[in-house]
Amino acid sequence: MIKQLAIVGGTHGNEFTGIYLLKKWQKNTALVERSNFTTEMIFANPQAYVQNKRYVEHDLNRCFSQTDLGNNQLNSIEQIRAKEINQQIGPKGQPRIDFVIDMHTTTTNMGPTLLLTSKGKFYNQLAAYVQLHMPNAMISCDEDHKSNEQHHFLSSIAMDSVMIEVGPVPQSVLRHDVFEQTELMTMLILDFIELHNQDAVPQLPKSITAYRYLESIKLPLDAEGNRAGMVHKDIQDQDFMPIKPGQPIFVSFDGEDICYQGDRVVYGSFINEAAYYDNNIALSLLEKVTLSTD
Amino acid sequence: MIKQLAIVGGTHGNEFTGIYLLKKWQKNTALVERSNFTTEMIFANPQAYVQNKRYVEHDLNRCFSQTDLGNNQLNSIEQIRAKEINQQIGPKGQPRIDFVIDMHTTTTNMGPTLLLTSKGKFYNQLAAYVQLHMPNAMISCDEDHKSNEQHHFLSSIAMDSVMIEVGPVPQSVLRHDVFEQTELMTMLILDFIELHNQDAVPQLPKSITAYRYLESIKLPLDAEGNRAGMVHKDIQDQDFMPIKPGQPIFVSFDGEDICYQGDRVVYGSFINEAAYYDNNIALSLLEKVTLSTD
Structure with a gap:
């Protein structure tokens, strides 16, 4: 109650x-x-x-x-x-x-x-x-x-x-x-x-789909810790959509793609959130789960 | 040169x-x-x-x-x-x-x-x-x-x-x-x-279409100068699209539409710009013009 x-x-x-x-x-x-x-x-x-x-x-x-x-x-x-x-x-x-x-x-x-x-x-x-x-x-x-x-x-x-x-x-x-x-x-x-x-x-x-937090990943940084790239336009605005192994997730300022290194499909949220730039956090990775209402 | x-x-x-x-x-x-x-x-x-x-x-x-x-x-x-x-x-x-x-x-x-x-x-x-x-x-x-x-x-x-x-x-x-x-x-x-x-x-x-600045208009304010409403969703993100006389451009926090009082079609830009909240500026109004390259 x-x-x-x-x-x-x-x-x-x-x-x-x-x-x-x-x-x-x-x-x-x-x-x-x-x-x-x-x-x-x-x-x-x-x-x-x-x-x-x-x-x-x-x-x-x-x-x-x-x-x-x-x-x-x-x-x-x-x-x-x-x-x-x-x-x-x-x-x-x-x-x-x-x-x-x-x-x-x-x-x-x-x-x-x-x-x-x-x-x-x-x-x-x-x-x-x-x-x-x-x-x-x-x-x-x-x-x-x-x-x-x-x-x-x-x-x-x-x-x-x-x-x-x-x-x-x-x-x-x-x-x-x-x-x-x-x-x-x-x-x-x-x-x-x-x-x-x-x-x-x-x-x-009986059940619904949800997305469970796994980990946060950082923007690409250079040896001095400065930002070396940004979130790739392929995943920009694609919150809760799949991110596949090998897919570009960042791009260096020189235009080079940087790909997701994980070995399974995950989902993104807080993709390119302004408030997380302080810590250079680029996005959260999530797994898709089913929640039962029984 | x-x-x-x-x-x-x-x-x-x-x-x-x-x-x-x-x-x-x-x-x-x-x-x-x-x-x-x-x-x-x-x-x-x-x-x-x-x-x-x-x-x-x-x-x-x-x-x-x-x-x-x-x-x-x-x-x-x-x-x-x-x-x-x-x-x-x-x-x-x-x-x-x-x-x-x-x-x-x-x-x-x-x-x-x-x-x-x-x-x-x-x-x-x-x-x-x-x-x-x-x-x-x-x-x-x-x-x-x-x-x-x-x-x-x-x-x-x-x-x-x-x-x-x-x-x-x-x-x-x-x-x-x-x-x-x-x-x-x-x-x-x-x-x-x-x-x-x-x-x-x-x-x-020979010519192109452009949009010439006319004036800025303010968010609705109450008697004490506090914001009383926000940009209406009908014009949110509709930069460079027509705004017609009588069309809702703001909504009060209580959900009441506030309509454009002008007497001709104008166009908006900087609609709901974060940086202009300091001065409660809601958007710029523009007129459509033709620029000649001759």
């Missing part, structure tokens, strides 16, 4: 969609209220928003490991903000809030993506319900760290959570379509939780 | 394409050399690039009016850098450099666009030549201020100049397709100037 839920926006200050959706819903809270749980709304990183940046000093969405939350030596703007949010809706380990929905956007062509942070029938049914009412929704799984106190995502404060990632939208931009998709996906998650609380989950497809 | 030419990249620090093209060409200068003029390359705002921002204190591409260049009280990072660049390739009014190509990118769906800063047969022929060899190139004109010493663009240092705008690409991202398009357009401009210098401009179409 989920009794208390928090919707979070602006975990990254230049992802405007969640921030403006919160403004909208705060004016009309009925939109996010449901009959059998309470909904709170949290604007996670307003200082980064004011500066029109992803973050001021540290990526807020990497500040929520139990160790970091407990370390009073860590006092950057985001490290302090993480402790505040943890007090407000946590504390992690024994949280007041049962479920977090954290709204993000991406510069990549991932469409509306529901990111599952945990395994199990509840999550599989939630994903199936969302996709049933939103056929273009993609389901992505990254459950490795779950029930791991050291997970650093904001959403890991609660025992259960999902992240919404919608793109493509440039940083610091509002797109009408992305705004609508993010709102629709949030509404469907709220609707499902209400039904689940009532033990009234409707009939769902 | 154009004898000395400068190619400029990184006027905006988060428009990576021009910056990485300069890196490429600096390693292999033959790519930008031609038989009858010299080519210099200028990385305009490296400090903004290091900070991964459009600019540090002031938009560098608004710092080149004769008044500002002559005002020693103005000493922000960009105001100082503008004076350095003016010394290096100017001075404005009597410049050493005859022609500037300034490479930009946009988050909007403008495709590869050649932006003409001046009127006349030379520019019309240049545009026709580029489009002949690059059929997806769009031609946009913004000549209002030309021969006006108060123009604030970097390119206005030279008596003649063009700007290249290619999109869509998020800020702080390299896209292979945008990189190639920017390189191709630059090569075609260099080729045309070489031919023009030799009085060997080949036969060109």
Whole structure:
């Protein structure tokens, strides 16, 4: 039973969609209220928003490991903000809030993506319900760290959570379509939780297709660690499409193709994400999986 | 006769394409050399690039009016850098450099666009030549201020100049397709100037279609000046397509359409450009014009 839920926006200050959706819903809270749980709304990183940046000093969405939350030596703007949010809706380990929905956007062509942070029938049914009412929704799984106190995502404060990632939208931009998709996906998650609380989950497809995170791969770098190439146009915008062994995935600035060295078909996401240039991460690799709703 | 030419990249620090093209060409200068003029390359705002921002204190591409260049009280990072660049390739009014190509990118769906800063047969022929060899190139004109010493663009240092705008690409991202398009357009401009210098401009179409800047329009704002809506999905990505009187161009956050109030068909560009949110500018309006190459 989920009794208390928090919707979070602006975990990254230049992802405007969640921030403006919160403004909208705060004016009309009925939109996010449901009959059998309470909904709170949290604007996670307003200082980064004011500066029109992803973050001021540290990526807020990497500040929520139990160790970091407990370390009073860590006092950057985001490290302090993480402790505040943890007090407000946590504390992690024994949280007041049962479920977090954290709204993000991406510069990549991932469409509306529901990111599952945990395994199990509840999550599989939630994903199936969302996709049933939103056929273009993609389901992505990254459950490795779950029930791991050291997970650093904001959403890991609660025992259960999902992240919404919608793109493509440039940083610091509002797109009408992305705004609508993010709102629709949030509404469907709220609707499902209400039904689940009532033990009234409707009939769902027996299984759905999802994409599970395997690893991230880096841009080509030269001996000094400088970028030596970029994402190849053959995979640009092809999020959730197959990447085959030997297929060009990068191109050097001189125009030479650099091919995928793996030995099986994988799938890409966050392909050429602006926010990941800091670490020269070019894309995530995923495997296709089937989630059962039984 | 154009004898000395400068190619400029990184006027905006988060428009990576021009910056990485300069890196490429600096390693292999033959790519930008031609038989009858010299080519210099200028990385305009490296400090903004290091900070991964459009600019540090002031938009560098608004710092080149004769008044500002002559005002020693103005000493922000960009105001100082503008004076350095003016010394290096100017001075404005009597410049050493005859022609500037300034490479930009946009988050909007403008495709590869050649932006003409001046009127006349030379520019019309240049545009026709580029489009002949690059059929997806769009031609946009913004000549209002030309021969006006108060123009604030970097390119206005030279008596003649063009700007290249290619999109869509998020800020702080390299896209292979945008990189190639920017390189191709630059090569075609260099080729045309070489031919023009030799009085060997080949036969060109008698006229081409272009889009001339009329005015910019703002996002809907509430009484306190806060954004009250966003660009409507009907015009999102529809750069250089007609906008008709009465057509929805914005949508309020509550979902209400806001329609275009003009009384004739116009065309949009820079529709929902990230960099223009600072000033709440939503798009530029253009009129369709015909440029004659005779």
